[in-house]
Amino acid sequence: MPRIQRDPTQDEMPDFESEEFTATFTLLVTDQNPLEVIIQSTKDAWTAGHQKRLEEWERQVEADKEEERLQQEEQEREGEENRRAAEELESLRKAEVERKRPKVKGFIAQKQVSTHVAQRPCQYAVNKLRNVEYCEKWYFTPQGCEAARAEDRTVSTSALTLTQGEAGLVLTPAAVHKPSNKVVADEKLSWRDTSIAKGIMLNLIKNERNWPREHVLALITHYMEMDNHPLRVQDHGEEALIIYMAQVYREWIEQVKSTEDHIEPFDIGSTNEERVQAIYRxxxxxxxxxLMVRSVPISSTRKKQSLTSIPSPHLTHTFTHP
Structure with a gap:
């Protein structure tokens, strides 16, 4: 619909009773349509048309107001979006600055350093243990923790590497994927080192959400059984128990982490005495x-020594005095 260019509210009805209009209307007068009727009909027609123009004008004015309101809202919305975008950019900038800033925690005034040096395994071992994966106990011995401290002094802990995660490639600390080249097999550890290692391991896993409560209790029971086993007072008994612990722990971890339906993990807290005795034998x-192997060279050496002590007849001379 074309726009109304002029405000009809200012229009006034023409004087249809003037001589000019009367002269025109007189030409239309008939017996059935007298002058008064013609004038009134003209007034009524003008009034109806004027009312229609007023209504159209009002709708146009309202439409213009609505369009102006929408434009104003759009401008305000764009302004708000621009403001939020600017705030978000500023927030990201501040976050990036904060991320690059060295993280320094506050300290408690007058609090002294611990009397004992905390045993801290390397990230590789902690990550393995946290994920319920097999990890040699050596990493949790004093020697393993000392090696971890030495490694921390020479390797940056901020180095990252790409690894395959559940959601694709992710960046993880490189240290969690680097095993030590000094590691000692569980079977070769001493009883003292094994005891220290299992204590640190149990302290680490008892609050780990990846370790179910019953698994932690089973492992605690296993080590308690070993600590109180009668073989400990027998010659080489602790050595046999260390081998047993090494074997069953590896097998248990492999079974509880297995995805094969036919594998039913055993209870590590239940000691298999037949296997213990077989290992001990x-x-x-x-x-x-x-002992037998070491005794053979000794006997052979003594035999050689006894043979060389017998004088050779070819080298025997009789000396006579003149």
Whole structure:
């Protein structure tokens, strides 16, 4: 619909009773349509048309106001979006600055350093343990913790590497993927080192959400069984128990982490005495064999020494005095 260019509210009805209009209307007068009727009909027609123009004008004015309101709202919305975008950019900038800023925690006034140096395994071992994966106990021994401290002094802890995660490639600290080249197999550890290592391991896993409560309790029971086992007072008994602990812990971790339906993990807290005794017998056999092997060179050496002490007839001379 074309726009109304002029405000009809200012229009006034023409004087249809003037001589000019009367002269025109007289030409239309008939017996059925007298002059008064013509004048009134003209007034009524003008009034109806004027009312229609007023209504159209009012709608146009309202439409203009609505359009202006919408434009104003759009401008305000764009302004708000620009403001929020600027705030977000500023927030990101501040976050980036904060991220690059070295993280320094506050300290408690007058609080002294601990009397004992805390045993802190390397990130590789902690990550393995946290994810319920097999990790050698050596990492949790004093030697392993000392190696971790030495490594921390020479390797940046901020170095990252790409690894495959559940949601794709992710950046993780490189230290959690780097095993030590000094690691000692569990079977080769001493009883003291094994005891220290298991204590640190249990302290780490007892609050880990990846470790179910019953698994932690089973592992605690396992180590308590070993600590109180009668073989500890027997010759080489602790060595056999260390081998047993090393074997069953690795097998248990492999089974509880297995995705194969037919594998039913055993209870590590229930000691298999037959296996313990079999390992103990094998340890004793190896000790006896080792003694026998070491005794052979000694006997051979003594035999050679006894043979060389007998004088050779070709080298025997009789000396006579003149």
């Amino acid at each position: 094998k340890v004793l056999e190896q000790k006896q064999l080792s």
